[in-house]
Amino acid sequence: MxxxxxxxxxxxxSPAQAAGYRYWSFWESAAGAWTYATQGPATARPADGAVNGFRFAVSADSSDSAKPRTAPDFAKICADTPAKAGTKRVAVVVDFGTPEHAPAGETPPQQRAACAQIGTDGTSAEALAAVAKPLRYNSEALLCGISGYPGTGCGEQVDVSKEGAAEAKPKPDSASDSASASASEGSGGxxxxxxxxxxxxxxxxxxxxxxxxxxxxxxxx
CATH class of the missing domain: 1.10.287 (Helix Hairpins)
Structure with missing residues (x-):
């Protein structure tokens, strides 16, 4: 009994089936490491010498988002782009993710890095557009595609258990993007x-x- x-x-x-979202996350460099951006690329205004990163993946919220796999190395990425008066240089890293996180029928391109040279008041979105067109946004200004990838979809919800894990990721400790992430499971899952x-x-x-x-x-x- x-x-x-x-x-x-x-x-x-038992916790409900884990849910996540397939989307482009936005990252900034800090002390040689990636940190999740606190604002969107359309409003962020990086300084000269900054590194911006974009990673396509499936995740439940910002705390478990996969980081770009290329190190934020401004000196290396912008080595062949000399400084120019009236402009600033922003290194841009674009990581298209892994096959298991790709939408059905699509194959992620190889990750890339380029040096964007834009106006001194330019945004991260302008820096990205300078080196990775075409960009695709939805009606709510959410970044949906970079360099044409993916061709369709935008932040759709997916079953995390079916998507697999591209890499080891920390457990969520906040719910900035998904209020139910920490409520649906304990510290050990x-x-x-x-x-x-x-x-x-x-x-x-x-x-x-x-x-x-x-x-x-x-x-x-």
Missing amino acids: VAALLLTLFCAA GPSLGLVAGVAAVVALGAAGWWQTSRRRRRDG
């Missing part, structure tokens, strides 16, 4: 500690009731 109750409760406590504790308490009460009932029956019999 107790075992059946425990099994039923844990089945009910299963039921949360509070939920397990609640299940244990219910099972303990059930066991106590069963023991008292059995004892009463033996006494009355």
Whole structure:
């Protein structure tokens, strides 16, 4: 009886099927490493010498997004682009992702890096357009395609379990892009500690009731 109750409760406590989104994430360089951008490329205005990164992948939210696999090395990427008065240089890394994250029927191009030279007040979107046209946006100004990839779709929801994992990624610790990411699973991907504790308490009460009932029956019999 107790075992059946425990099994039923844990089945009910199991997290729902993980959901993610297939989209282009935007990254900036900081101390030689990639950091998730806090604003979109249309409003970000990188300084001369900055590195911007774009990565296509499936992820649940910003905290588990896959980073560009090319290091943010401005000196290397812009080595052949001399400084010019009235402009700024922005290194742009475009990582088209892996086959398992590609939409059906599409193959991701090889990742690339280029040096964009734009006006001093230019945005990251302008830097990207200077080196990776054609770009595709939807009606809400969401970046959907870079250099024609992917040809269709824009931020669609997908089943993460079916997409696989392109690389090891940290567990979500925030829900900036998906409010349900941390609510649907615990720190280890299963039921949360509070939920397990609640299940244990219910099972303990059930066991106590069963023991008292059995004892009463033996006494009355």
